[in-house]
Amino acid sequence: MTLTVLMNAGPWLSVPPPGYGGIENVIATLVPELRRLGVRVVLASVESSTLPVDEKITVFPDGQFHALQRPYNQVCGVSQAHLSGVVRALHARDDIDLVHDHVEAVGLATLAAMGPDAPPVLHTLHWDLAKHPELYGNLDGGDRVRVNGVSASQLARAPQALRAHSVGHVHLSTPLAVDADRHAPVAKGDHVVILGRINPGKGQDLGARLAQEAGFRLVLAGPVGPYHRPEDLAAAGDEARQNPDVRFFYEQVAPYVDGDRVRWVGTVAGRERDDLVASARASLFPLRWEEPGGTAVVESLSLGTPVVATARGCLPELIEHGRTGLLTGDEQELGDLVLAAGGLEPAECRREAARRFTPARMAQRYVELYDRVRTGAAKP
Ligand code: UDP
Structure with a gap:
């Protein structure tokens, strides 16, 4: 059976990014390898993203990076608009097996709030977690939401509540x-x-x-x-x-x-x-x-x-x-x-x-983690 993954890249930059863009570079590297392994990818990003995928979900025409200099409530407004679009799309269909989310905790909370109908979520942590414990304080969604880190040291610094939801870490890779x-x-x-x-x-x-x-x-x-x-x-x-x-x-x-x-x-x-x-x-x-x-x-x-x-x-x-x-x-x-x-x-x-650090290794590792999340496996 083909696995269909909704890859949430967020509204900030197109994928691949025009220049700077750590998370977007990772997604641009991961997706082609996943598709080579037979995974269907629905990308939630901005319209100007050019990464070849099976389907796209977009709210904004292009990257909203410039909004990051605005007051915090406007930044949240952009995040919320994007995530509402993702949630609307999820409500309207039942073919998504898993959401792979790369957008801070707002994404997690929103998806978890969908309740038992929501597909399982793997959230990749991209930040220094000890610095932002408040973002991940409330992991609603229980076993349907799992997290992975991008290094062992990052996970070791995570608050205990978050580590309990971890399915392991995946070192980043680049097409380079x-x-x-x-x-x-x-x-x-x-x-x-x-x-x-x-x-x-x-x-x-x-x-x-x-x-x-x-x-x-x-x-x-x-x-x-x-x-x-x-x-x-x-x-x-x-x-x-x-x-x-x-x-x-x-x-x-x-x-x-x-x-x-x-x-x-x-x-x-x-x-x-x-x-x-x-x-x-x-x-x-x-x-x-x-x-x-x-x-x-x-x-x-x-x-x-x-x-x-x-x-x-x-x-x-x-x-x-x-x-x-x-x-x-x-x-x-x-x-x-x-x-x-x-x-x-x-x-x-x-x-x-x-x-x-090859892209193929990163993708294989993610397919393993998708499996763990879907079968509700706890710790690695
Ligand atoms: N980058 C780039 N041009 C620049 C500066 C950075 O393309 O002028 C890219 C860099 O190659 C890397 C990413 O932006 O792929 C930064 O990711 P990293 O994880 O190193 O840093 P962070 O996500 O913390 O900003």
Whole structure:
């Protein structure tokens, strides 16, 4: 019997995302592999999503990422409108065997509220759970709702109530991991890259300061709040500073950005992103939060670039110190490790990514978890 899964990607970005988009990248990687395994996928996303699926459910024409800078009630309004659309669609049909939900707890609560007629739900946790216990305080829906994490460390930090509903964890994967032709080794330049949202947890301020102190070239790539290009941020004026990530950038990072040793290039996408990472001497993750999944970490390995990072969150699960990267508990030591990372083997990083983080493995693991959720299995 064919399994039909409603994959809820949410209303924020199209799938695949135009540039930045951790969750959407994961879904864009997972869905083709699931379909290869015979799973029918109904994608709940925005109309502009181009990922080939069996069917789409949409409320918004395109990604509502810009709404994330608005007051919280408007953000909730977007979430609620999207989820009402999903629930309406679910009420109108009975062919959905399982909902695979990637949108925070609002999605869980709404689906669980459908009562006994709701299909079982697997909710993938993408965040640092210890930071947001309130989101998952009330897991209505009992055995019909299960969760999975994206790393063991993320689940270990989850509140007990949530862990009781867990069916295990699945390390993230990216399409970069196996596409050896598209990502043939490139010559290494002399720069180091930090790829990610500009945010205190990702630690770009620390990276930029260390680059100035230790004397390495650093490229910061990623959005600042909702702004993808430096010229858009510059044009936004003072009002933009209401966004905490914009304030963080201006106050903590910009003082080190001199356009020469330290540059911020905005969001990079596609080939430009891959080349920037593949030609870097190292990918730096000066993390100040417990990184839950680290898509960009796995991408770096698959592009043959060793990872230098604070040993937080899932980093020790993804990186083997001395082989695929260098980890430390001491922030100040990161600068020295960046200089030492040139001694690591790019081919070793690529091999590790191809061995552990393929899209096919991720999809197989999810099919196992779907089975556990549907048969009401408790713990792994
Ligand atoms: N990303 C991108 N362009 C950028 C910055 C990030 O394409 O300029 C992508 C990156 O390759 C990764 C995702 O956005 O796939 C970020 O996911 P990650 O799990 O690393 O971070 P988070 O979800 O916490 O933002």
